[in-house]
Amino acid sequence: MDVIRWAKKRGIQVTAEVTPHHLILTDDLLVGYDPVYKVNPPLRTSEDVQVLREALADGTIDIVATDHAPHSAETKSGLWSDSANGLIGLEVALPVVMKAMQDRDYSWRSVAKTMSQNPARIGSHQANNLDIGDSANITLIDPKAATWTYTPELTQSKSRNSPYYGMDFNTSVAYTIFRGKITQIAGEVQNA
Amino acid sequence: MKNILIKDASLLGETSADLLIKDGKITEIGKALSASDAEVIDASGLVALPGLVDLHTHMREPGGEGAETIETASRAGAVGGYTTLFAMPNTNPVADTAGVVEQVYSKGKEIGLVDVQPIGAVTKGQLGQELADIGLMANSVANVRVFSDDGFPVFDSLIMMRALQYAKSFDAVIAQHAQDPRLTEGAQANASINAAKLGLSGWPNVAERIK
Amino acid sequence: MKHLLSTADLSAEKAIEILDTSLEMLQTQSREQRKLPTLRGKTVVNLFFEDSTRTRISFEAAAKRLSADVINFSSQGSSVSKGESLKDTAQTLEAMGADAVIVRHSSSGAAHLLANRGWISASVINAGDGTHEHPTQALLDAFTLRSRFAELAGKTPAGIDLKDKKVMIVGDILHSRVARSNISLLSKLGAKVYVVAPSTLLPIADTSPITKSFVNLDLAIREVEPDAVMMLRLQSERMRGTFFPSAKEFTSGWGLTAGRFAALPKHTLVMHPGPMNRGVEISSVAADSERSTIIEQVANGVAVRMAVLYHTLSGGAK
Numbered sequence: 001m002d003v004i005r006w007a008k009k010r011g012i013q014v015t016a017e018v019t020p021h022h023l024i025l026t027d028d029l030l031v032g033y034d035p036v037y038k039v040n041p042p043l044r045t046s047e048d049v050q051v052l053r054e055a056l057a058d059g060t061i062d063i064v065a066t067d068h069a070p071h072s073a074e075t076k077s078g079l080w081s082d083s084a085n086g087l088i089g090l091e092v093a094l095p096v097v098m099k100a101m102q103d104r105d106y107s108w109r110s111v112a113k114t115m116s117q118n119p120a121r122i123g124s125h126q127a128n129n130l131d132i133g134d135s136a137n138i139t140l141i142d143p144k145a146a147t148w149t150y151t152p153e154l155t156q157s158k159s160r161n162s163p164y165y166g167m168d169f170n171t172s173v174a175y176t177i178f179r180g181k182i183t184q185i186a187g188e189v190q191n192a
Numbered sequence: 193m194k195n196i197l198i199k200d201a202s203l204l205g206e207t208s209a210d211l212l213i214k215d216g217k218i219t220e221i222g223k224a225l226s227a228s229d230a231e232v233i234d235a236s237g238l239v240a241l242p243g244l245v246d247l248h249t250h251m252r253e254p255g256g257e258g259a260e261t262i263e264t265a266s267r268a269g270a271v272g273g274y275t276t277l278f279a280m281p282n283t284n285p286v287a288d289t290a291g292v293v294e295q296v297y298s299k300g301k302e303i304g305l306v307d308v309q310p311i312g313a314v315t316k317g318q319l320g321q322e323l324a325d326i327g328l329m330a331n332s333v334a335n336v337r338v339f340s341d342d343g344f345p346v347f348d349s350l351i352m353m354r355a356l357q358y359a360k361s362f363d364a365v366i367a368q369h370a371q372d373p374r375l376t377e378g379a380q381a382n383a384s385i386n387a388a389k390l391g392l393s394g395w396p397n398v399a400e401r402i403k
Numbered sequence: 404m405k406h407l408l409s410t411a412d413l414s415a416e417k418a419i420e421i422l423d424t425s426l427e428m429l430q431t432q433s434r435e436q437r438k439l440p441t442l443r444g445k446t447v448v449n450l451f452f453e454d455s456t457r458t459r460i461s462f463e464a465a466a467k468r469l470s471a472d473v474i475n476f477s478s479q480g481s482s483v484s485k486g487e488s489l490k491d492t493a494q495t496l497e498a499m500g501a502d503a504v505i506v507r508h509s510s511s512g513a514a515h516l517l518a519n520r521g522w523i524s525a526s527v528i529n530a531g532d533g534t535h536e537h538p539t540q541a542l543l544d545a546f547t548l549r550s551r552f553a554e555l556a557g558k559t560p561a562g563i564d565l566k567d568k569k570v571m572i573v574g575d576i577l578h579s580r581v582a583r584s585n586i587s588l589l590s591k592l593g594a595k596v597y598v599v600a601p602s603t604l605l606p607i608a609d610t611s612p613i614t615k616s617f618v619n620l621d622l623a624i625r626e627v628e629p630d631a632v633m634m635l636r637l638q639s640e641r642m643r644g645t646f647f648p649s650a651k652e653f654t655s656g657w658g659l660t661a662g663r664f665a666a667l668p669k670h671t672l673v674m675h676p677g678p679m680n681r682g683v684e685i686s687s688v689a690a691d692s693e694r695s696t697i698i699e700q701v702a703n704g705v706a707v708r709m710a711v712l713y714h715t716l717s718g719g720a721k
Binding site for chain 2: 017019027028030031033038040041042043044045063065066067068069070071072075080081085086088090091092093094107108109111112115116117119120122123124125128129130131132133134135136137138139140141142143144154155156157158159173174175176177178179180181182183184187189190
Binding site for chain 2: 411511512532533534535536580583587606
């Protein structure tokens with residue numbers, strides 16, 4: 001992180017991304033050899049997690065990206081050494097990030113920057129500012145949702161390699177609006 | 193398409209406002225908006241953010257449909273609040289030609305739950321030897337602007353330099369996964385006291401720092 | 404005790420209990436009738452995905468002397484999907500009535516997986532998983548140390564631990580499951596554990612429970628004056644890339660050469676889990692000396708494995 005801070009200070013064009021799971025999971029979880037925790041790069045220590053949270057809060061890290069990596073049970077439930085790297089992360093990325101960052105100074109404006117505006121600027125040169133005339137891509141978040149638990153039944157992905165099953169959250173994604181169409185309400189995909 | 197009126201949302205967690213959506217675009221932002229023909233969402237207590245964008249999704253299609261498809265990934269994205277997903281190129285075949293990226297792009301459009309933006313491979317087959325069809329992918333319908341070999345980081349400095357130079361002609365970016373392949377051969381877990389105790393060969397964090 | 408997966412999850416009390424049972428088992432082995440009826444009607448499966456004749460026959464002898472039926476299953480894991488084939492194999496064996504599965508596998512965590520994934524209900528005994536643990540080896544090493552130390556002190560070994568004994572483990576610590584199991588078990592039993600290796604073969608580890616680590620064996624011997632040195636086998640099959648320039652250089656720096664053996668305190672025991680690379684990590688002078696426990700370790704191995712089978716299969720109730 002110090003290298004990235006140094007480079008940014010020097011005006012070098014460099015951006016850094018972090019995954020939600022590296023903000024919340026640590027290598028202590030490997031004790032049971034459950035390959036759901038096998039990811040690339042590997043989970044690191046709780047000190048490393050603190051460093052990443054700090055860097056996301058202070059803007060050194062520009063982007064949160066999920067590295068959503070679905071794997072079938074056959075490649076993800078056996079021996080650690082034989083299992084594929086990766087976990088599924090799209091569905092609860094935002095609740096996970098908010099849980100990880102709850103004790104940090106991480107505003108909704110920062111969420112918008114790191115999870116929407118910065119990736120949109122880098123990937124497709126869009127501002128994503130919620131301006132008049134923009135494509136109506138809007139996500140409505142309930143920041144004080146009643147505590148809820150993520151379970152396999154809530155999963156839309158075809159795979160089940162999530163380390164977050166059984167985890168409780170206090171943030172939920174109430175609505176997703178894509179190009180003016182509601183695509184999701186409270187976990188239900190809208191297929192109209 | 194039905195018009196939508198979002199009432200009392202907290203914009204980026206700051207000011208409270210109504211948003212009117214017509215024909216897929218934000219047409220008005222203000223207080224006490226009304227529209228007789230619109231579906232109303234009561235967003236009091238909710239925070240409105242621009243739709244989330246993920247630069248790093250593995251959709252597995254084509255080739256890995258047993259684990260995920262563009263449709264199931266789009267559904268997962270919608271549930272997570274995403275409106276744009278960038279699809280990683282490590283599919284089978286690899287997204288290293290205009291044909292593959294156009295197929296992924298149009299499938300995403302057809303499903304219509306999120307924008308599916310293909311990421312192109314930097315090198316053919318992600319093998320790190322020859323440049324992939326960067327220009328053809330950039331100029332295709334899919335309008336590819338991000339290139340990456342993701343899990344197979346480009347290790348050859350010459351290829352990397354050429355890719356960076358060449359991508360500039362298309363206003364594109366190259367994303368490099370931080371990993372030194374030699375330092376992580378056979379590595380299984382963070383090189384820490386935990387990996388040492390569990391007998392998992394260590395992945396030194398210097399492997400990310402060196403690249 | 405349902406399973407024995409690692410020494411890391413054994414308490415000191417349980418370990419001493421197993422060592423005491425081992426002592427009883429060893430005493431029965433000098434009788435004319437060595438076979439005990441304890442596990443009559445039980446089926447024990449040796450599931451070996453990695454070749455190891457020594458460990459397999461030791462377990463086989465242990466199970467047979469307790470009157471259990473023994474099935475030997477050796478399989479070179481298929482390269483396609485070892486995880487699933489492990490599951491399928493284990494379930495097949497359980498369907499055949501296995502009460503205990505003794506598993507040896509090249510992948511760390513394999514025994515853990517068999518015991519905890521709900522695939523089978525049999526007891527699982529770890530006979531070595533990758534570079535993780537080899538708990539029965541550590542138990543037999545502890546047993547051997549305890550017997551010799553008690554003998555030197557003119558005491559009976561039953562009930563005692565290894566308090567303040569200095570044990571030095573030397574060689575390829577990084578790839579050694581024997582080292583991992585011993586570090587955790589011996590330190591739990593009160594011993595001070597020292598490790599000595601070239602820095603490329605020392606895993607990143609904080610000092611606990613290791614008392615101190617060294618890269619220089621001569622210095623370590625002078626400074627520690629160990630009560631026992633445990634020489635590890637060089638595991639060339641587990642090594643990736645270059646860890647040291649040559650076997651010759653390894654021997655000159657970290658082998659128990661005749662010269663180093665002579666420099667040890669006169670009471671220091673010499674251990675090796677076998678099979679030895681004579682002339683590499685250990686010289687014949689050291690291996691064949693009176694202070695070598697190497698043959699004794701093998702004999703004790705059967706008694707310790709009898710005790711482990713007894714504790715896992717009959718719940719340890721006497």
